[in-house]
Amino acid sequence: MSLTVVGSVAFDSVETPFDKRERMLGGAATHFALAASFFDEVHVVGVVGDDFTAEHEGVLTAHGIHIDDIEHVAGGKTFFWAGKYHDNMNSRDTLDTQLNVFETFAPKLSPSSQTSETVFLANIQPSLQLDVLDQCTNAKFVALDSMDLWINIAKDDLLKVLARVDCVILNDEEIEMLTGKPTSVSAAQALLDLGPSVVVAKQGKYGAGVITREGSFWLPAYPLHEVNDPTGAGDTFAGGFVGYLAAHPERPVTFEALRRAMAYGSAIASYNVEEFGTDRVSRLTGPEVVARVQELEKITRFDGATQVDLRR
Amino acid sequence: MSLTVVGSVAFDSVETPFDKRERMLGGAATHFALAASFFDEVHVVGVVGDDFTAEHEGVLTAHGIHIDDIEHVAGGKTFFWAGKYHDNMNSRDTLDTQLNVFETFAPKLSPSSQTSETVFLANIQPSLQLDVLDQCTNAKFVALDSMDLWINIAKDDLLKVLARVDCVILNDEEIEMLTGKPTSVSAAQALLDLGPSVVVAKQGKYGAGVITREGSFWLPAYPLHEVNDPTGAGDTFAGGFVGYLAAHPERPVTFEALRRAMAYGSAIASYNVEEFGTDRVSRLTGPEVVARVQELEKITRFDGATQVDLRR
Numbered sequence: 263m264s265l266t267v268v269g270s271v272a273f274d275s276v277e278t279p280f281d282k283r284e285r286m287l288g289g290a291a292t293h294f295a296l297a298a299s300f301f302d303e304v305h306v307v308g309v310v311g312d313d314f315t316a317e318h319e320g321v322l323t324a325h326g327i328h329i330d331d332i333e334h335v336a337g338g339k340t341f342f343w344a345g346k347y348h349d350n351m352n353s354r355d356t357l358d359t360q361l362n363v364f365e366t367f368a369p370k371l372s373p374s375s376q377t378s379e380t381v382f383l384a385n386i387q388p389s390l391q392l393d394v395l396d397q398c399t400n401a402k403f404v405a406l407d408s409m410d411l412w413i414n415i416a417k418d419d420l421l422k423v424l425a426r427v428d429c430v431i432l433n434d435e436e437i438e439m440l441t442g443k444p445t446s447v448s449a450a451q452a453l454l455d456l457g458p459s460v461v462v463a464k465q466g467k468y469g470a471g472v473i474t475r476e477g478s479f480w481l482p483a484y485p486l487h488e489v490n491d492p493t494g495a496g497d498t499f500a501g502g503f504v505g506y507l508a509a510h511p512e513r514p515v516t517f518e519a520l521r522r523a524m525a526y527g528s529a530i531a532s533y534n535v536e537e538f539g540t541d542r543v544s545r546l547t548g549p550e551v552v553a554r555v556q557e558l559e560k561i562t563r564f565d566g567a568t569q570v571d572l573r574r
Numbered sequence: 575m576s577l578t579v580v581g582s583v584a585f586d587s588v589e590t591p592f593d594k595r596e597r598m599l600g601g602a603a604t605h606f607a608l609a610a611s612f613f614d615e616v617h618v619v620g621v622v623g624d625d626f627t628a629e630h631e632g633v634l635t636a637h638g639i640h641i642d643d644i645e646h647v648a649g650g651k652t653f654f655w656a657g658k659y660h661d662n663m664n665s666r667d668t669l670d671t672q673l674n675v676f677e678t679f680a681p682k683l684s685p686s687s688q689t690s691e692t693v694f695l696a697n698i699q700p701s702l703q704l705d706v707l708d709q710c711t712n713a714k715f716v717a718l719d720s721m722d723l724w725i726n727i728a729k730d731d732l733l734k735v736l737a738r739v740d741c742v743i744l745n746d747e748e749i750e751m752l753t754g755k756p757t758s759v760s761a762a763q764a765l766l767d768l769g770p771s772v773v774v775a776k777q778g779k780y781g782a783g784v785i786t787r788e789g790s791f792w793l794p795a796y797p798l799h800e801v802n803d804p805t806g807a808g809d810t811f812a813g814g815f816v817g818y819l820a821a822h823p824e825r826p827v828t829f830e831a832l833r834r835a836m837a838y839g840s841a842i843a844s845y846n847v848e849e850f851g852t853d854r855v856s857r858l859t860g861p862e863v864v865a866r867v868q869e870l871e872k873i874t875r876f877d878g879a880t881q882v883d884l885r886r
Contacts, residue, residue, distance in 0.1 A: 326885070444801070473797075482794055487759045518877070565833070
């Protein structure tokens, strides 16, 4: 089995109320791949420039992540993003975006990336997501991310992609915006009518829910004493979530697998935000992930069965 | 056993993107009492004007709620609030606030209200909360709500109340503002150092967490297809939460009781927002509450124990 992710590899400069870092390795595909590498062989399809060095490659290859399909554009510069987080760390301003080589990114999947049965289309132009889908002849489970920009300027293409994927992973505000429905539940149900069988509504620092035609499951975020860099949390969550499903190939996916995938995605994402960039997840170990999943279960479980004497 | 709540009885005019209602019975003490009446005898201490009629009294007395300590000010008008919800229903603008008789509210507890072992200080001026505490000679468990206004203009008094209560129930943003800490966990821990042994961080439409020195428990909000009026959701939650604890008088409160109190508070609050004002909770039945608690358990439970084969 293997898992292919198509998306951005980038450098991020991040400022928070407490600290700042310059030009860290980042990008959706990077964060996704590091999280997914706990579960499966991961192929990254992306594009970088001359400033992407052997040291950066090493962050990925150290975890067995395949980088053959990361195209190097000679003379080009890698996608760069700079942002500043507000006091509550749940919202941010973009200070700078330099698409650079990412502007003309045309994903080309090598035969080995094409063999993957699981594919994650990170947040890129919907027309490119469609191109990738045409190349993924072996895909059995495809998940998609997107953003408000594409909902606004490329909704038709986005709807075409939606009709061809199994799973949508978006922020709750994005699914509400995309469907024009006022709640996550009504928006998710509208999305299920458009093609996907699984909808994940991410809720930022609060957690996430997964909704299928069978029901829903909701998981609070792991409570942290300190958050140092939320960048990439959503992609890290997606990496754990989709990675778990890639490694548990019963299809259609079972609701039980979805619940556990949510817990693993959430656990790894909670580590991601503890430190800047990829620092924490790069050195994260399996036992640490398992420990946090168990902790998540402990702090969310209650006994709803015991009879309570009500006066009404 | 009995439970006393001190706070606002009001009329609310509410506008949402979908509908509007004029001068509905509302106020923190009203919503709290209706929810708490599932668990215990409730005494409401408040103040109203001539516009508060037998019909309004009936909404409370129909559920055995004691209203002897709701003072009627002859020639006065009841506290009035008007607000308009934004598209996502999680934020709102206040259109009008007329304190009326509430402006000179001086809570006076009759002997029967004073016998309560459980007390909820709804969101009123901290100096009044202190007055009430002096009158509650029999209190074994006191919980408190407040708001950003008091944190800004009466923080010293608020800290004095905090030092004397067992439980604080605030929005996550409020506990962060009150303590100057950036996360719910760090803010709650700072609050635990100020006196209370239980901190509840409400997260609006996302759910809530309870934090003690023993640990924490986090519960997502019950997912609704439709939300029609979020007004009073926090007070309804508090009513279910504190009401449950009042009816389970083991002191100090056990963590097990806190988890279940969270579930009952959350379940009743989810009904509250389904319809305008007190409409839904007024006719809510015990079996409906129990069913939603069980549903909440079902949609939040996962198996974190099963061994997963990780590659790292």
